[in-house]
Amino acid sequence: MTDTVDPPLAGVRVLDLADGEFQMVGRYLADLGADVLRVEPPGGSADRNEGVLSGDTSLTFEIANATKRFTTVDPASTRAQADLDALIDGADIVLVGRLSDYVTGNLVDPTTIADTHPGTVVTVLSDFGEQSSKKNWTSTPDVQFALSTILSRSGLPDREEPLLPPSFLVAGAVAPQAVWMTITAYYTARRTGTGDVIDFSTLDALAHIFDPPMGMQGSGRTGIDPFDVPHGRPDARALYPIFPTADGMVRICVLSPRQWQAMLTWLGHPDEFNTPEYNRPAYRVKEKDRIFAHYRDLFAGMTTEEAVRQGEELRVPVTSIDELSDVVDEPAFRANGSFSDLTLADGRVATVPTGVYTIDGVRTGITDTAGGRVDNDPQDGPWLAAPVTAPVVPGHAPAADEQDRHLPFTGLRVLDFGVIVMGAETGRLLADYGADVIKIESTSFPDGCRQMSPGVEMTKSFAWGHRNKRSLGLDLTTEDGKNLLRRLVAEADVVLTNFKPGTLERLGFGHDTLQEINPGIVLSESSAYGDTGPWSTKMGYGPLVRAASGLSALWCYPGDADGYSDTITIYPDHVVGRLNAIAVVALLLRRARTGRGGVVTTAQVDAIFAAMAGHLAAETLEPGSGLAALSAPQDAPRGLFPAAGDDEWIVVDGHGDQRFAALAGAIGHPEWISDDRFATLTGRLAHNEELEGALREWTSSRTAITAERQLQDAGVPAGHMMRFADIGHDHDFSERGLLTTMTQPQFTEPFPTLASEGHSLRLGDARLQPAPLQGEHTREVIRDVLGLDEDTIDALVTCGALEPHPSDTPTTTGAPQ
Known part of the structure; x- marks a missing residue:
């Protein structure tokens, strides 16, 4: 490099x-x-x-x-x-x-x-x-x-x-x-x-x-239909639980059978958990009270540093719940390039997040004190x-529909090694818009989101994340499997991975090797903490990255030691999937200009840092100010208010003199406008309790939608709390064309899915072909891409290099259209 x-x-x-x-x-x-x-x-x-x-x-x-x-x-x-x-x-x-x-x-x-x-x-x-x-x-x-x-x-x-x-x-x-x-x-x-x-x-x-x-969805929620979310907030704390140590808090993410066995070793192999059913995450959630009692005893007897170190030695995914002050002082984020210095307009130097991309081994973004402006x-x-x-x-223009709208990636071939959410998302984005995305997987190392209940071959979650792809069962531990991959790379445009750094190299397919096979190949890699620095080998699921980045500590009920509320989210996986897809397209544009490919690497932690960049920078300039900027009151009345009904809420934001006056009129308190106590922001904050009490009385006497419309008509920012079940009946989502339905053979009825990414004059609607079963297109891909005959394919199946799904027969032909 x-x-x-x-x-x-x-x-x-x-x-x-x-x-x-x-x-x-x-x-x-x-x-x-x-x-x-x-x-x-x-x-x-x-x-x-x-x-x-x-x-x-x-x-x-x-x-x-x-x-x-x-x-x-x-x-x-x-x-x-x-x-x-x-x-x-x-x-x-x-x-x-x-x-x-x-x-x-x-x-x-x-x-x-x-x-x-x-x-x-x-x-x-x-x-x-x-x-x-x-x-x-x-x-x-x-x-x-x-x-x-x-x-x-x-x-x-x-x-x-x-x-x-x-x-x-x-x-x-x-x-x-x-x-x-x-x-x-x-x-x-x-x-x-x-x-x-x-x-x-x-x-x-x-x-x-x-x-x-x-x-x-994440592997911890595999098989759970999101439309089954309860009317109140879902309780997902058992999936990625948090426990106090002697001096802080730690979060663990025990998902796979191997991780559970490592956790048992850490606990001293309690006899009560020594049965096979405990290998399943769903069963462990059912038995969480008994299991968590052992976790609490374990972590209470050690410091946070000891817990993290011991967990890493045993290969149990664990990390500390860090505050902003911990994050900006963490040397690993300097070592991996996440943080750099920026000279501000007033001459001070702040430590800021660099950016999200490393291109061909070089960090982009804020890489010096000048910032490039x-x-x-x-x-x-x-x-x-x-x-x-x-x-x-180059190449022919992509096929257009009757409205002259296009699928821009038609003709591209993508080899997709991506797993779990982020890995699924990058490939799906390209597949939706025409690319032939081949998901490469094996029975020895299955995608974590293939962990399904006995007898279940497909979930809605997996279908949403892998629609329009083909699945190739390929065992890369065999020499025949590696030879097949070399031939596939020669015929491909893009390779996608989100393995732990170094995994591709250990398989014999690092970027240098891929470029030797195909100089035009574009490689996309992503990991938790980047491919350099002391944390590059650290185990990282999204919940762990959120904890280590400081986000979990900020997404918490104030003053509540058990109030961490980021467990249910998948953030930032879908964001990182797009960041990598963006860079892939950018590198394809460069390939059109220069003829050569390239590699992009990203880290989940950098996507989070990009979002909270201002708060991290403030923390480096004045300790405590990053958190203060989040919690400082901006005006009154504003916030979350109850509406009529069971667990119904509306967000209202009356900040600023003009919107405060509009709010006062809308809720029947025009006298506030001429009241000197409320004439300034300082005055309104001083009387916040009175103002919010009146607004709470007003919102609780009407439905959230009614209150929302009255306030918006007056020019006051307001929004009612929508749930999954509301989406299909919402006029805005309908008129924007956000939703459609998809058909998946393993389900008797079509089910809702997100449509194209947004409104465009030229981009065609996303394709809606089913997601594949594991190995479903093995024979088809090898025939289509490499031109091998059935006898050769059969021999490769017999020796174990190829792993077709039982339904993948020689009569299956044709890539998804």
């Missing part, structure tokens, strides 16, 4: 007119090498003074824009229209915040850009989408948590209220989804010559990427002078 890298998106120009939670969209593209030019009015945008603040510095702004260039266009200037038009003329991608000063001032119209620049991709970023009855609703992260069903699953059933997750998680999920849609549309444009308009919605994004109600005048800067070198993707 070298110290430099040819950036995958070199030559791609992005004009950034985004704001608020969408600032990170351009940042991800810049980190992959795009020339991202952010446009601001004189004196800077309001974003410079919002987000996580340290003194007069917005850490959110500094980090989200660190690798971009800047220019100024005065919306009031007579040159404004001409300046913006010139910048748009030079752009391949235009990111447009619906509430941008340039949009509200009628200087930028996405529809006009699409008409006058037919090869450009325009992404319009808003809370609810342009094509939505909620288009003009006001929103906050808490409102989005309520409407996306996330709130209904956050918290514990024995607490009175659900728990609002940390608000930074919204932006942390939304930006990758916006980038995924944008780069997919751009890839299509480079194949077809025709641009696109993406109508992006935060609500759509959260439904797809955070904890999708119809998405792949340069200011330019639009009339004489290199933006207008440099030639555009964006690649044209």
Whole structure:
């Protein structure tokens, strides 16, 4: 590996007119090498003074824009229209915040850009989408948590209220989804010559990427239908339990039979657990009270450091529950490149998350104190002078439907070694849009999400995560199996893995070997803590990474030692799946430009750090301030309020003088507007109890939906707590086309599934072919891709190199269409 890298998106120009939670969209593209030019009015945008603040510095702004260039266009200037038009003329991608000063001032119209620049991709970023009855609703992260069903699953059933997750998680999920849609549309444009308009919605994004109600679930919940979630919050603490030590807390993730046997060794082999049924996670959950009594006794007698060390020695997945202060002081995050230094606008140096990508062995993002930011005048800067070198993707344009919409990855062949949620997601995203994704698996090392109840071959979760793929049963412990893989790699475009670092090399298929076989191959790798540093070999499931990153400690009922509430979530697996898919497409674009492939590696922990970057930076500047920024009251009244009915809730946010006045009128207290006690934020906070009491009385006397509509009609951000069961009846999800149904042969009836990623003029609807049984397409793949005859295939089956499913007979033909 070298110290430099040819950036995958070199030559791609992005004009950034985004704001608020969408600032990170351009940042991800810049980190992959795009020339991202952010446009601001004189004196800077309001974003410079919002987000996580340290003194007069917005850490959110500094980090989200660190690798971009800047220019100024005065919306009031007579040159404004001409300046913006010139910048748009030079752009391949235009990111447009619906509430941008340039949009509200009628200087930028996405529809006009699409008409006058037919090869450009325009992404319009808003809370609810342009094509939505909620288009003009006001929103906050808490409102989005309520409407996306996330709130209904956050918290514990024995607490009175659900728990609002940390608000930074919204932006942390939304930006990758916006980038995924944008780069997919751009890839299509480079194949077809025709641009696109993406109508992006935060609500759509959260439904797809955070904890999708119809998405792949973790192995701990394999076989549990998400629509069986109880009316109150589900209690998933037994899946990834947390226990006190002598000086802290630890979380364990005992899932596989091997891990359970290691745990028994740690416990001293209690006789009461020495029966085979305890190897099954579902049975252990049933017997959790007896098992957890032993866990408590074990951990109570040791420090957190001792518990983690002993667990790692025994190969039991365990980690500490860390606070922000622990995280920023952890040397491992410097060693693996997760943290770097950034010189802020006021001259101070903060430790910040670097970014999420390592390309060809080189970290991208904030890699020096300068952050890479340069200011330019639009009339004489290199933006207008440099030639555009964006690649044209070779091959025929992908097949289009009657509305001239495309599946951009048609013709790509992907070898998918991905497992559990993140591994499933990356391949599914490519398969949905046309790629032939071949899931390679074996009976010796099955995907953890293949752990199903006796007699069950398919779950909805697995079907959602692996639709449109083919399954190849291949034993790589045999020399014949390895020879077959070498031939498959020669015929492939992409290889996907999320093994522990070093696993591919031990199998004899490290990146160097793959490139020798196929110089154009693109390899995607992901792990818990990255492929370098002392934690690279640390066992890491999502719940452990959330604990080690500081997120679990923040997602907790305040002051409640047993209030940790992140167990049910799959975050950040679906986010990381998209981050890797984005980089794969970027590397395919570079391959079109240079002819060579490349490798991207990511770490789950970096996806979490990207979301909480401002709070981590604040913690390094002033210990305690990162947590204070999360808990500091912003205004009153705001928060979670009960509505009429059983466990019904509504989020209301009356922050700011204007919205407070609107709230006062909407709930029948117009006298508040002229009351000097409530004239300022300080005054409202001082009388918070009185204000919230009145609002609570008002919301509890009506349904959450009724209260939501009355408040939104008045311009007050509000959202009722939706559940899984509500989605199919929700008008917004219906009109946005978010849901459809899929047919899976192992189920008697079609069941709901998420449709395409969002609104687009050119991207076709996601394919809806079934997910495969293990080894279902073994013979078919070997025939189609390698051209082997049946006698040869039979011999490979007999020697154990190939593992077809019993139903996989020689009569099965044809890749999924």
